[in-house]
Amino acid sequence: MTYEFDFAAVLEYWPLLVQGTWTTLRLTFFCTIFGILIGAFCAVVRTGGPGWARHLVGLYVEFIRNTPLLIQSYFLIFGIASMGVRLPILVGATIALTINIGAYTTEIVRAGIESIHRGQLEAAECLGLSRVQTYLHVVIRPALERVYPALASQYVLLMLASSILSSVGVEELFGMANRIQSDTFRNFEVFVVLGVLYLILAVIVRAGFALLGLALFPRRRKLGTPL
């Protein structure tokens, strides 16, 4: 049971690790931005849109949440390519991940919207706010604030789930680690380093969300209390 650790052999490949980390971060960043936009939009449609649109969003959410991410990315990267549309692999992967996270975000934000008390909407109506104004100021912002911790966790999960995409040819952190492993055969060390890197990344993503939260929700910034 003696194993000679040789981290030097792995850390020699640091440019690959940096490159992989960068790809993972970029992937997470774009998916977060577009995921939240899609999620917020779909949640509004699902709670207050016309009947057919609600069903359509419901279909999207159920379909995406009940099929594996890997199959969704195969579909976008290989499936669409066989029909003649060739997306660059990183773009295909970003789209697949965004569509995926969008569905989860929809459900989380919907829970937030449904938690807004009817009295708030009636008050907005009494003040003469338009429908758009009501949604922007009375519904969406408090809804997001309320589900913000759940959202942050979901996006950390998204960052971790992006490792799946290495199998469709994305050279993100996990893919890079596999390459180092097949070069050095020091798989134990590679996965120790990989674990530490993902942990650091998760801390970074969480810190990013905390800062974003302070910027987005002045009420919380000033009062420091949960909604």
Next chain:
Amino acid sequence: MKNLTRLVTALAISLATTAHASAQDTLEKIRAAGVIRIAIDLSVPPWSYKDDNLTPTGSEVEAAKLLASDLGVKMEIVTTNGANRIPNLMQNRADIIMSALSITDERKKTIAFSLPYSGNTTSVFAPKRVEIKSFDDLSGKRIAVTRGTTNDGDITKMAPSDAEIVRFEDEATTMTAVVSNQLDIVAIAQSLVDLINQKNPGNDLEPKLTLRTATMGVGMRKDDVELKKWIDEWVKTNLANGKLPAIYKQFQKTDIPPQVMAEAK
């Protein structure tokens, strides 16, 4: 103590002589029995596999048949898998191996090889319409390869630095990427490209650049000197008269690697 030494020496000598005796005998034994036992792995198309009627065929099987008939004996296939090819031979369950056995220095420590009679080439493949004459032509292009294989190592070394190498987790995914047209240039073994071309005839992948050639020989026990002499002669004759190259071409859909012809001279 002295007695013991003597006993050991006597044993060693008798063992050596029996081994020697059996060595001389394998060729004679095959002739006397009228049958040669050949270890073949029947799960590697197009090298050796069972056709739709479950009859063994493939370039290795046909070459083995030719060898048996030239020797004037019947062929008996000892079915094996990749890992058990050499153990089968060493435990005397088979007389020779003809099962896409690449000649390597590692294996030469254990068994003897005949002159190469076959080979396998890994290459960079691309559709006919894509013009690739040298590795420099790969610059700026995307190449599919399976992560961690010798192909990966070779193409990473040989491709220009601005070529984008897209690595997939296994050969199946690499093939999916090519069949689905996600990428058209791929570094892979010839036998897999034939499968891709069958499934996706529109693309017509053809070999553009050679990455590596492995040569394959008949595997024998090291002491079968007479047998090796006969088989070496057989390989030379049948490479020269075109019978072995014809079998190769029939199954592998490509010419026998020139390196095989060169080394067998």
